[in-house]
Amino acid sequence: MTIACCSLAASLSVSSLPSSDCMRSSSTRASLLSSFQIQRLRASRYLPLTPSIRSSHSRGGSLTIVSAASRSPPNNGEDRPLVGIQAPDFEAEAVLDHEFVKVKLSNYRGKKYVVLFFYPLDFTFVCPTEITAFSDRYEEFEKLNTEVLGISTDSVFSHLAWIQIDRRSGGLGELKYPLVADLTKTITRSYNVLIPSQGIGLRGLFIIDKDGIIQHVTINNLAIGRNVDEALRTLKAVQHVQEYPDEVCPAGWKPGDKTMKSDTKQSKEYFAAL
Numbered sequence: 001m002t003i004a005c006c007s008l009a010a011s012l013s014v015s016s017l018p019s020s021d022c023m024r025s026s027s028t029r030a031s032l033l034s035s036f037q038i039q040r041l042r043a044s045r046y047l048p049l050t051p052s053i054r055s056s057h058s059r060g061g062s063l064t065i066v067s068a069a070s071r072s073p074p075n076n077g078e079d080r081p082l083v084g085i086q087a088p089d090f091e092a093e094a095v096l097d098h099e100f101v102k103v104k105l106s107n108y109r110g111k112k113y114v115v116l117f118f119y120p121l122d123f124t125f126v127c128p129t130e131i132t133a134f135s136d137r138y139e140e141f142e143k144l145n146t147e148v149l150g151i152s153t154d155s156v157f158s159h160l161a162w163i164q165i166d167r168r169s170g171g172l173g174e175l176k177y178p179l180v181a182d183l184t185k186t187i188t189r190s191y192n193v194l195i196p197s198q199g200i201g202l203r204g205l206f207i208i209d210k211d212g213i214i215q216h217v218t219i220n221n222l223a224i225g226r227n228v229d230e231a232l233r234t235l236k237a238v239q240h241v242q243e244y245p246d247e248v249c250p251a252g253w254k255p256g257d258k259t260m261k262s263d264t265k266q267s268k269e270y271f272a273a274l
Helices: 027-032 035-044 126-136 138-143 156-163 186-190 228-243 267-272
Strands: 002-005 063-066 091-096 099-104 113-118 146-152 179-181 203-208 214-220
Touching: 091 156, 113 126, 113 228, 126 138, 126 146, 126 228, 138 146, 138 228, 146 186, 156 179, 203 228, 214 228
Parallel strands: 113 146, 146 179
Antiparallel strands: 002 063, 091 099, 091 179, 113 203, 203 214
16 A cells, blocks of 8 residues: 655655755744754654655655555564554553543553554644644544544653643643653554654554454655544544444545445445436
8 A cells, every 4th residue: 555645845856855944944843842853853854765665756746655554564574454453552651631641552442442643753843733633623533432642752741841832832732632652662663653763653543443453544754744524534434334334435425425335236326326
């Protein structure tokens, strides 16, 4: 499976590198970055090309990467995607309500769906837009009996410091779900989204059902933010087909739209109504 990732702008080629001027484009944000994090960002060039990521120039100057679910070696050395298998369990420290808490993924099994999303680094640029977007829509996930978990390879102290900074100053402000710390990179590696040469994760999003099975995976390169609407739409589709196992959801399906029967004859009813 491949994912086409666009560059930061249509005119920016894959080989283009962010200049130091870009790093200083916002004095407020730059002031929030430690020198170590700035070095990591510059080293990564924010568009990494590691041995497990193949680049190709195509129309629009896009970058094609191999999905983390199909990169080798996956879990246990087995060459298979993560979709459809048990989500790797973990227990780790997290920050919630300005407190350090323990989060264990298997505690949700049999109780809730989980949207688990990885992001590269605290005190960066695209990341806060995603993290706060999920927080602003948290009640919608709650209504779907779903917990949201954000995770990066930063420490809980870094998470807490970022949360305590106002959004208008480049911080996160109040969040309604836990931010998990994976300082050892164990969790990020187990979900096959780690960039080993940089010690950070790609933007992987996993929808895990109440049985602990991964039902959906998307992975974006570092410069591409995700869409909460699409995460909610896919979550609803997952829940629908689990409630009605004889139905499947066509492209762009939303609640209230027609579904299809997974049968060669009955599926014709759907196509006949187009």
